[in-house]
Amino acid sequence: MSDVSLVVNGKAVRGTVEDRTLLVQFLRENLGLTGTHVGCDTSQCGACVVHVDGKAVKSCTMLAAQASGSTVVTIEGLAEGSELHPVQAAFRDNHGLQCGFCTPGMIMAAVDMIGRHPAGLDEPTVRAELEGNICRCTGYHNIVKAILAASQTMAAGGGAASRAA
Amino acid sequence: MYSVSYQRAGTIAEAAKLLEAGDAAALSGGMTLIPAMKTRLSAPSTIVDLRHIPALKGIRATGRRVTIAAATTHAEVAASAEVKGVCPALCHLAAHIGDPHVRHMGTIGGSVANNDPAADYPAALLAMEATIVTNKRDIAADQFFKGLFETALEEGEIITAVTFEAPDQAGYAKFPNPASRYAMTGVFVARRSGQVRAAVTGAGDDGVFRSAEVETALSRSFDPAALQGVSVPAGNLMGDIHASPEYRANLIVVMAKRAVAQANG
Amino acid sequence: MGMEGVGARVTRKEDKRFITGLGRFVDDMVVPGMKHAVFVRSPHAHAGITSVDVTRAETMPGVIGVLTGRQLKADGIGNLICGWMIHSKDGTPMKMGAWSPLAVDRVRYVGDAVAVVVADTRAQARDAAEAVDIAYEEKDAVTSAVRALEPGAPQLHPEAENNLIFDWSLGDLAATDAAIARAAHVTRMHIVNNRLVPNAMEPRAALGHYNRAEDHTTCWTTSQNPHVARLVMSAFYNVAPENKLRVIAPDVGGGFGSKIFIYPEEVVCCWASKKTNVPVKWVADRTESFLTDAHGRDHVSEVEMAFDADNRIIGLKVDTIANFGAYMSLFSSSVPTYLYATLLSGQYDIPAIHANVRAVYTNTAPVDAYRGAGRPEATYLLERTMETAARELGVSPAELRRKNFITEFPHQTPVIMNYDAGDYAVSLDAAMNAADYQGFAARKAEAAARGKLRGIGMSSYIEACGIAPSAAVGSLGAGVGLWESAEVRVNAVGTIEVLTGSHSHGQGHETTFAQLVTQRLGVPLDSVSIVHGDTDKVQMGMGTYGSRSGAVGMSAISKALDKVEAKARKIAAHLMEADEGDIVIEDGALKVAGTDKSVPWFQLALAAYTAHNLPAGMEPGLKETAFYDPSNFTFPAGCYICEVEIDPDTGHTAIVQFVAADDFGNIINPMIVEGQVHGGIAQGVGQALLEGCHYDPASGQLLTASYMDYTMPRAGDVPSFQISTSNTPCPGNPLGMKGCGEAGAIGSPPAVINAITDAIGSNDLSMPATSERVWAALKAATRH
Structure with missing residues (x-):
């Protein structure tokens, strides 16, 4: 068994779990943060993307024990109270989601992507950067649109743009 | 995943000691090991996490000598100004491994130690005559890669760094497998004092290899045109549902041309 | 109510929970005392089971607990059924x-399930x-439907001689043969429609x-x-009575x-x-989904x-073999028959059509409806x-298409x-204009100068949605209305x-259902909630598939709203001492036309429920079904028009333009309709360029059992789409709606392949x- 301690969405949490417990299982089952999803077994679909120490990673491909000591942000921790993160708002405003299953991972990936491209994004870059996130509903059209829109909003200092991803 | 014991090492010595336990595996970024354990294809009894060992982090460039510590992530290599200064092709390669999330975790040491026949780094290391540094010795890339998932590493031996003298020119082009996005064929070309080495990943049925046909042609003239009409034998190439050996043979030449074009800027 | 009513581009009410991680999927459900199930599945494509030992x-x-098929049978759990009866042409x-x-x-x-383990955790299960010891006696397997029909092929079910489930036909064979005999030109094609795995991102789950x-x-x-x-679990599988x-x-x-x-x-x-x-909760992992979700398509035709000499189509003859997999899934039989052959007239006036369809068992996952279900098969075949x-x-x-278009309606095809x-x-003109069809030659030349092969292809599709009048489908074999x-x-x-x-x-x-209510009653969108997906809350329903929820589901809402309005008018007339015929509904109130008298909905509803002052004899309440x-x-x-550029060195295809011009009838929310089209096209592009389900023909092992081997369309594989709609209202339902959920997946594959074959100058x-x-x-x- 491993003792796992993390800061998740700003809150210190602890748990004792089997060593084989994945970070995504710890988040979903121990902490009840079910917004992070599992859509594949091969680390490809990206439904499980969270931020660990400020970087987007696949929480299905990391043990909870590996993450111990880290700071984790999940989809549940993105909005500030009732104020949506600009990427969340952009997904809604641009119809960047349909069934909503891949959405948390998409949004976490998008926040990370925008953060890594302070000079802005274009469509080919967004499409290439989405390599690790699969959506079956939207055909990506409106996801790409949403990310470009959010990138612009955040560059212009809109929403909670100044907030660190 | 089967039951496993997780151990976090603070130093290389501690990691080496932990790895002495029977059936232990080193865990770096985990981008290959964890999925393999999830599908129960890999079942170590203990995994030793190397990611928190300070000595395994960082990139050093002195002149054209580049040393990348083993637990350096693909994202860190891709973004490294030091590497870009002398060997931009390696940054390009690192920037196209997996996807952004994988690049945040996956490490050069893990990739090299795993020696997946479709991984990108082995092609670069072989073409650039890199040295793989372990806690026990230095191993030349020519002696290191031994076939599918096989390397010269001994039980419990830990890669600590990869080091190479940047070639005069280098380029990497890959044609990704449409599903897995691993290299279906990737070619790294490196030119040093007029000599050219071209290493191919993703295509060989025994892992990464050097293409004599490509090297001969490019040693004559380091130009894509030199590869016009060159053909590579399909005999020892992989065939699967994604690509036949013949198609991979074609891709080797096409990717070599593109790698040269990139090297020539 | 233009801002929120019918036709408005309203953002979705459901999005809030999804973008904040508060969606509630089956795997998110936790019930006190809940345990986890893992299925023990066959590693063989075809085998006898000689023993199942669960003791270890x-x-x-x-x-x-570890439970087996014998225990399940002993408890009277029924076999899974196909709910649509098809009769072969010999009447059997x-x-x-x-x-x-x-x-x-x-x-x-x-992947065939043999036993189930229930344990405290999923990992323990x-x-x-892995410790369930099953002795198998391996048999030869067959994965191709064509091969399964051949003499000597491995046999799957004693009920189906030669693996043949049915040999069905539709249309006039003699007339079609005669047309072919007298034709000035006959185009002959061998068409393969590839097997696909649906791959909803949420794996199936049950609790x-x-x-x-x-x-x-x-x-x-996950239904x-x-x-x-x-209904099916009660009536056929003996899980429990409906109540x-x-x-x-x-x-x-x-x-x-x-x-x-x-x-x-x-x-x-x-x-x-x-x-x-x-x-007991079970959640599929992705490989389990690949192995056991019903697959789609897999036709050989x-x-x-x-x-005739004037290039008019005078006949169409189709012979199709459809792979059904190892068992008949719930609606499998309807897909290559009444959802396929009935669409073989396409948009064209074809006087004689004959289709023969043979349905075949193979040692593969069951095949059933997948986005489009039968109509993509018909469209691909016709448009290629x-x-x-x-x-x-x-x-x-x-x-050639324009010359053969049906131009007068209603039009009776020879296939029902x-x-x-x-x-x-x-639609054709709209698509050609949007794609700048005339300018293609210049673009092709420009691409050639860059060493790229550019091609253009189109597809004029028609599909049938709503499915459909209950008496009609009943007469065709459906087990449900x-x-x-x-x-x-x-x-x-x-x-x-x-x-x-x-x-x-x-x-x-x-969102869309609420928009209709907003439109009709003049109430704000926020005051309308849609309740669905729970048999304890909703009395009965037939669910969502076949692009039916607008045309059929919303028509039912519209009918219920008619009744609500009728009763509300009576109450309003009574309360305001006005004539019922003078009551109008607008701006959230019931008003007496031409006066300033008005009762807001909340007041009217309160009157209906307090029942202190209702018209004589009226029942209290305001609720209609x-x-x-x-x-x-x-x-x-x-x-649909697709334009591609091929890299001749690698054969890689890039879609450089994709235009869709659809006629969906009236539209409730254009934003949502566009999203449906985008997603459908991406799935069609996936089928055309990327997705293929492969079984090893000798062993029957699924070779594409994860995203490592099955190519899902990624963002970089598809372009942004140019889409537009024209809207000839559907006369068949009160809202004039046609359905938009499947069109993209139906219309796009032939457009893509027509473009590539145009680019490379080979039709093979x-x-x-x-x-x-x-x-x-x-x-x-x-080489040729």
């Missing part, structure tokens, strides 16, 4: 082999599943909870139609057809819960299209043949369908709940047109 597994840590009924939710003495595909105190079972399941699931079974389909992460069917796992979870006395015919005849593909309305030339139900409750303080039998798993019903049974299919149609190319296939086709073409 039962003693493993955390194990609560289809030959349905037995499909036990847990196999008893034989397995017929890799999986550990124990069965048997409550001993009430002798009642609740089943949470597109929870009421049908309850003792509640089925809940909460947020469902995509379906695309694959979640219509009732699978072994939900049946077993409910039974296992009763058996072990704990709630021979086509003959006959033209039309494009090929145009090339053979040396005429413009657009003009009666098209009610449409204007195909409008295909109406929809709705209940509109105006609550006592004026908020509104709409209960619908439709199920939203991405379609945005919570309606069932709507459509009078016909609806017929969305359109034209099958889906998916992978880089290697295109490269090989190019190489073969240059």
